[in-house]
Amino acid sequence: MRRRHRVVVEWDEEGYFVAHVPELHAHTQAQSFEELLQRLQEAIAVSLEEEKAEVVGLEGELEIEAA
Structure with a gap:
């Protein structure tokens, strides 16, 4: 899932x-x-390791605010 x-x-x-x-x-x-993005995927994988979940990819929206 x-x-x-x-x-x-x-x-x-x-x-x-x-x-x-x-x-x-x-x-x-x-x-x-x-x-x-590469480091983020690694950080998420480490966080999910305790739950035995797997990172299958990064996708979605990114909102950037500039001043």
Whole structure:
């Protein structure tokens, strides 16, 4: 069964993308968005490991706010 989790992505003052999944208490950061997606998938997998769940892919919407 597939589950969906909300991912919050922010840009910090040091130039990093920072992402966290509030429901899973998973978080990561990277200098490029592509690297962030890879690290995010790894962080989610670690968080789900205790539940014996598997990450099958990242898909969905991304909302970016700019000032």
